[in-house]
Amino acid sequence: MSANAGRQADDDAPEVIGVRRGMFGAKGSGDTSGYGRLIRPVALPGSTPRPYGGYFDDVVDALAAALGEDTFAESVERVVVYRDELTLEVHRDRLVEVAQTLRDDPALRFELCLGVSGVHYPDDVDRELHAAYPLMSITHNRRIRVEVAAPDADPHIPSLFRVYPTTDWHERETYDFFGIIFDGHPSLTRIEMPDDWVGHPQRKDYPLGGIPVEYHGAEIPPPDQRRAYN
Numbered sequence: 001m002s003a004n005a006g007r008q009a010d011d012d013a014p015e016v017i018g019v020r021r022g023m024f025g026a027k028g029s030g031d032t033s034g035y036g037r038l039i040r041p042v043a044l045p046g047s048t049p050r051p052y053g054g055y056f057d058d059v060v061d062a063l064a065a066a067l068g069e070d071t072f073a074e075s076v077e078r079v080v081v082y083r084d085e086l087t088l089e090v091h092r093d094r095l096v097e098v099a100q101t102l103r104d105d106p107a108l109r110f111e112l113c114l115g116v117s118g119v120h121y122p123d124d125v126d127r128e129l130h131a132a133y134p135l136m137s138i139t140h141n142r143r144i145r146v147e148v149a150a151p152d153a154d155p156h157i158p159s160l161f162r163v164y165p166t167t168d169w170h171e172r173e174t175y176d177f178f179g180i181i182f183d184g185h186p187s188l189t190r191i192e193m194p195d196d197w198v199g200h201p202q203r204k205d206y207p208l209g210g211i212p213v214e215y216h217g218a219e220i221p222p223p224d225q226r227r228a229y230n
Contacts, residue, residue, distance in 0.1 A: 014043040018123030042123065048081040055142055056086040062107035063088075067098070087132075087145040092157050095148050099163045102135060102146070109139040113164035116171050118178035120203045128152040129180050133160065133167075150180065159185040177202035 020042050023035035051057055060079055064072040075094035080087040090098050102110040112135065119130040127149035136143050150157050159182035160167045171182040172191040179200040182188055190197065199206055213220045 012046045012049060014046050016041050016043045017121055018042040042121065044121075044124070045080050045082040047078045052079070052081050052086065055140075056081060056144075059086065059108065059142065059144060060088075062105065063098070063101060066101045066105040066108065071097075085143075085145060087147050089147050089149070092148045092150055095146075096158050096160065096163060099133075099146065099160050102144075103163060108137065110135040110137045110142070110144065112136040112138060113160065113166055116160075116167055116174045118174040118180055118202065120178055120205075122152075122204050124149070126151045129155050129178060131157055131174060131180055133164075155179055156181045156183050158183050159188075161185055176200070179203065 018041070020038075020040050021036070022038055052060065063076075067075060071094075075091055075098050076088055077091055078089040080089065088098070099113075102108050114134040114136060117132045117134075119132065121128055121130065124130075129150045129152060131148050131150075133146045133148075134143065135146060148157050157180055159171055161171065161182075161184065168186070169191060171185050172188060174180050175182060175185075175188055176190045176193050177200055189195065193201065212222055
């Protein structure tokens with residue numbers, strides 16, 4: 001059985017991948033948020049059984065018909081409906097093919113990609129980095145999400161620039177802050193941090209430290225050097 005089929009056969013229960021302590025889950029830095037005693041599980045929603053509800057069944061059926069059942073099974077790792085939103089978890093090697101089908105097939109016509117959001121789950125082994133693409137069909141007035149995962153050791157995901165040119169700057173920002181490398185992007189450079197900056201500031205394991213700030217003659221230390229709440 002393939003890895004994709006194995007994920008699809010998983011239990012529908014949420015997948016607990018870790019425990020977060022404090023507001024942001026950062027480690028090795030002083031907790032200045034006041035939420036140091038906050039402990040909560042990090043859980044990803046499980047697969048959703050049919051019927052999905054609303055137009056979600058129509059979208060999944062149309063995509064399966066357009067790709068073919070075998071290609072669909074190899075491409076879509078999981079279908080998740082969570083908080084009234086449909087997410088297609090897609091294997092990164094099939095991302096461009098699935099995105100182009102979602103854009104071009106008359107029954108789908110998701111013409112607009114609204115951006116790219118990066119997420120870092122340090123405890124999601126071999127799937128630490130996620131990229132989420134919200135798509136909108138102007139033709140059918142529908143919205144879905146496409147999500148792709150990559151391991152921290154091989155943070156490569158195909159760029160969707162040639163399918164959705166609007167992802168140009170969004171992929172650059174996601175690369176800058178999370179370190180996801182979008183293969184095929186025409187100019188994958190930092191967009192906000194300096195070119196020689198080391199690290200990616202929105203990863204969960206990035207230190208909370210900063211630079212000292214002078215205010216009215218007083219020196220305010222970086223966050224990781226301020227008082228910690230125990």
